[in-house]
């Protein structure tokens with residue numbers, strides 16, 4: 233499985249450790265930056281990972297910023313991307329089982345390296361639940377063809 237990983241400065245140190253850990257697990261990892269702790273803009277890195285997943289160049293992605301929130305908001309703008317912020321082994325597992333999340337968004341500032349790896353492993357090991365979960369995710373996928381016009385006042 234190919235997995236793309238990126239961070240902003242808030243997630244840089246965590247991302248470096250995550251890349252090494254994923255390689256140790258035998259996964260094919262592509263590190264899309266950033267390269268230093270210098271301040272940068274998280275949407276630029278969310279875009280790199282989300283485009284790779286959206287275009288089918290990678291099966292899954294991991295994004296790390298200060299909270300994980302900005303990365304998830306940006307990544308979810310791309311078709312086919314289901315990016316989830318997770319904060320525990322349980323939420324990481326459920327993001328895979330219930331939401332079929334193909335991008336995991338992590339906080340680099342609120343969790344330790346060991347906690348990141350626990351969450352990533354739970355997400356990677358989770359099998360999509362199918363059944364009612366499939367019905368719900370299909371509804372989300374349909375939202376991609378909606379265009380919402382501003383309400384006339």
Ligand code: RB5
Pocket residue numbers: 240241242243274297298299300301302303
């Ligand atoms: C950068 O300071 C911070 O805003 C960013 O890493 C992230 O937490 C945004 O959601």
